[in-house]
Amino acid sequence: xxxxxxxxxxxxxxxxxxxxxxxxxxxxxxxxxxxxxxxxxxxxxxxxxxxxxxxxxxxxxxxxxxxxxxxxxxxxxxxxxxxxxxxxxxxxxxxxxxxxxxxxxxxxxxxxxxxxxxxxxxxxxxxxxxxxxxxxxxxxxxxxxxxxxxxxxxxxxxxxxxxxxxxxxxxxxxxxxxxxxxxxxxxxxxxxxxxxxxxxxxxxxxxxxxxxxxxxxxxxxxxxxxxxxxxxxxxxxxxxxxxxxxxxxxxxxxxxxxxxxxxxxxxxxxxxxxxxxxxxxxxxxxxxxxxxxxxxxxxxxxxxxxxxxxxxxxxxxxxxxxxxxxxxxxxxxxxxxxxxxxxxxxxxxxxxxxxxxxxxxxxxxxxxxxxxxxxxxxxxxxxxxxxxxxxxxxxxxxxxxxxxxxxxxxxxxxxxxxxxxxxxxxxxxxxxxxxxxxxxxxxxxxxxxxxxxxxxxxxxxxxxxxxxxxxxxxxxxxxxxxxxxxxxxxxx
Amino acid sequence: xxxxxxxxxxxxxxxxxxxxxxxxxxxxxxxxxxxxxxxxxxxxxxxxxxxxxxxxxxxxxxxxxxxxxxxxxxxxxxxxxxxxxxxxxxxxxxxxxxxxxxxxxxxxxxxxxxxxxxxxxxxxx
Numbered sequence: 001x002x003x004x005x006x007x008x009x010x011x012x013x014x015x016x017x018x019x020x021x022x023x024x025x026x027x028x029x030x031x032x033x034x035x036x037x038x039x040x041x042x043x044x045x046x047x048x049x050x051x052x053x054x055x056x057x058x059x060x061x062x063x064x065x066x067x068x069x070x071x072x073x074x075x076x077x078x079x080x081x082x083x084x085x086x087x088x089x090x091x092x093x094x095x096x097x098x099x100x101x102x103x104x105x106x107x108x109x110x111x112x113x114x115x116x117x118x119x120x121x122x123x124x125x126x127x128x129x130x131x132x133x134x135x136x137x138x139x140x141x142x143x144x145x146x147x148x149x150x151x152x153x154x155x156x157x158x159x160x161x162x163x164x165x166x167x168x169x170x171x172x173x174x175x176x177x178x179x180x181x182x183x184x185x186x187x188x189x190x191x192x193x194x195x196x197x198x199x200x201x202x203x204x205x206x207x208x209x210x211x212x213x214x215x216x217x218x219x220x221x222x223x224x225x226x227x228x229x230x231x232x233x234x235x236x237x238x239x240x241x242x243x244x245x246x247x248x249x250x251x252x253x254x255x256x257x258x259x260x261x262x263x264x265x266x267x268x269x270x271x272x273x274x275x276x277x278x279x280x281x282x283x284x285x286x287x288x289x290x291x292x293x294x295x296x297x298x299x300x301x302x303x304x305x306x307x308x309x310x311x312x313x314x315x316x317x318x319x320x321x322x323x324x325x326x327x328x329x330x331x332x333x334x335x336x337x338x339x340x341x342x343x344x345x346x347x348x349x350x351x352x353x354x355x356x357x358x359x360x361x362x363x364x365x366x367x368x369x370x371x372x373x374x375x376x377x378x379x380x381x382x383x384x385x386x387x388x389x390x391x392x393x394x395x396x397x398x399x400x401x402x403x404x405x406x407x408x409x410x411x412x413x414x415x416x417x418x419x420x421x422x423x424x425x426x427x428x429x430x431x432x433x434x435x436x437x438x439x440x441x442x443x444x445x446x447x448x449x450x451x452x453x454x455x456x457x458x459x460x461x462x463x464x465x466x467x468x469x470x471x472x473x474x475x476x477x478x479x480x481x482x483x484x485x486x487x488x489x490x491x492x
Numbered sequence: 493x494x495x496x497x498x499x500x501x502x503x504x505x506x507x508x509x510x511x512x513x514x515x516x517x518x519x520x521x522x523x524x525x526x527x528x529x530x531x532x533x534x535x536x537x538x539x540x541x542x543x544x545x546x547x548x549x550x551x552x553x554x555x556x557x558x559x560x561x562x563x564x565x566x567x568x569x570x571x572x573x574x575x576x577x578x579x580x581x582x583x584x585x586x587x588x589x590x591x592x593x594x595x596x597x598x599x600x601x602x603x604x605x606x607x608x609x610x611x612x613x614x615x616x617x
Contacts, residue, residue: 357603364600367547375540382536408536411578411593415537418594422601429602 251310252319255303259320262300269293270444273437283433290436294428301421304332305414312410322454325447331372331416336365336423339443343427346442347435357430361423368419376412379405493546495554514562514569522584525553526614530570530582532558538581541593544600550614552583586612 248256269292276289308315315333318326328338340362350358386402428436522528527545531538533556545552557563557580570579574592583590585608590596599605609615 360603361601364603367544368597368600370547371540371544374543375536378539379536382534405536411537412540415540415593415597419597419601422598426601426603 248319249311249314251307252314255307255311255314256320258303259300262296262303265296266444267448269296270441270448273441273444277434277437277441286433286437290428290433290440293440294424297424298421301417304417308332308410308413308417312413315413316409322451324450324454324457328450330369331376332413333417333420334447335369336420337362337369339423340365340427342446343439343442347431347439350435354430354435361426361430365419365423372412372415372419379408379412493542493552493554495556514565515573517562518566518569518573519587521555522589523587526586526612527552527609528584529554530566530580530584531556532580534558535580537578537593541581541583541596544596548606548609548615549617550609552614585609585614 269289273289273293276286281289304315307320314320316331318329318332321329325334328335330338340358344358344362347354347358383402383405386398386405389398391398427439431439518530527550529538529541529545529552531542531554542552542554557567560566567579570582571577573589574582576592578592582592583596590599590605590608596605599608606615
């Protein structure tokens with residue numbers, strides 16, 4: 001009966017066997033004998049403490065003294081009767097099973113439980129000092145110290161009335177215990193003790209469940225993060241493969257990935273710009289940030305040059321941008337004069353010189369756009385003529401001519417990007433440092449909202465499709481959208 | 493916009509026109525007019541650059557290299573001059589090289605093209 005050795009030996013050491021009972025009762029009552037250490041002291045809460053004190057004095061003789069020992073709370077033991085020597089030979093077992101472990105260990109722990117319960121009740125400070133003086137082993141002592149303090153906190157937390165009543169009770173009981181070894185517990189006290197026990201047990205269970213939930217969520221979160229990183233790294237190749245299913249060339253897939261990263265950088269730089277502006281940085285510092293932002297734009301134009309070489313259609317048809325942005329697209333990107341028009345109202349206050357500069361910029365960009373658009377029109381017309389015409393010798397020659405004409409598309413996309421880049425640079429030149437910061441913020445936010453509009457639009461029809469619930473649509477417009485989306489769902 | 497054809501050979505009686513250095517010819521041709529564009533009739537970008545100048549109210553002199561007997565040599569010379577794989581379109585203003593489409597557009601946006609045109613006498617506004 002190794003499991004019972006603990007109690008026996010420990011108790012036999014200390015002498016009176018009446019120690020048996022309370023601990024078995026403890027254990028029997030608190031069936032989930034989880035590790036006390038794990039529960040950080042709250043396991044030994046007031047309910048049990050009180051009970052320990054009360055029952056210590058009762059000395060109910062019971063054969064269930066043989067029941068498995070209360071191993072969960074070795075350290076928070078007190079000796080009820082300080083005259084009896086306390087023992088704590090080694091560190092208490094940490095959540096190990098009922099059997100095994102060192103007998104003297106738990107025995108002494110058992111001993112100290114009772115005394116602790118008592119003394120902490122009456123003299124919060126003394127048990128600690130008592131412990132310190134009589135301790136043989138420091139580790140155990142420290143544990144005791146910690147748990148004592150927790151216990152004290154526990155008691156403090158339970159409220160004055162509770163304290164008082166409980167202080168009174170053990171005192172009364174103590175007096176009784178001093179004189180006689182037998183005691184009668186009235187029904188009220190018993191009920192109260194039972195209730196406390198139940199409450200303590202429930203809170204322990206709740207806490208355990210919560211902690212487990214937290215742990216599993218944390219694991220899930222780290223897994224998700226890893227998946228996300230992996231997906232990002234390979235995602236576009238997967239996306240390229242999936243995209244290959246939807247006709248994404250490798251060049252296009254790579255560009256999409258680079259653009260996605262560019263958007264992230266954009267977001268980061270914009271918040272940098274925003275904080276820099278609001279923090280009232282010096283012009284020199286702000287200029288650095290702005291120049292960085294302009295280089296950031298130069299970066300995407302450079303990427304587009306490379307992408308245009310490998311897959312000009314991907315850029316020209318706007319498959320790399322959101323549908324809402326695509327509505328306003330001009331030769332594979334934004335229309336510079338439209339951007340200036342949008343900015344004009346938002347750049348105040350401007351000097352007269354600046355106003356002239358901005359209007360000139362709008363004028364010249366419009367002229368350049370016109371020129372490029374007309375050149376593109378001629379290209380389209382030439383293509384149509386080539387493809388529509390009757391094949392001269394054979395169709396292959398016709399196709400070869402058409403191919404060479406189509407190659408010019410790359411040049412137009414490049415020139416359009418060049419125009420966009422030059423427009424942004426000129427804006428930077430016209431404006432002061434602070435104005436430029438605000439300007440670029442406005443631009444970034446504008447396109448951010450356009451992208452958001454696109455995703456909002458994309459998600460709305462899908463929801464109405466999934467729900468298949470006409471009653472949730474309140475307007476006929478939405479119903480029309482629903483019908484349309486059912487037709488066009490595949491395009492998403 | 494006026495187009496020069498083979499007839500221009502008669503403007504240069506003192507020089508051997510058949511064996512002239514293409515680059516020299518280009519420079520000579522460029523200095524004859526305020527705005528000179530070397531182009532090709534089938535090139536769409538050339539069409540764009542022409543439309544740009546016309547849109548500004550400029551009257552450029554256009555040489556279609558594919559209609560010139562020595563066009564091929566000049567094309568190669570221009571490619572070397574620009575350091576790019578496409579010879580046309582190329583713009584000279586006031587006899588000085590401005591560049592291809594990207595340089596022309598950049599100078600237009602940054603406001604240096606119009607003063608240059610005015611200086612060369614191509615614009616009077």
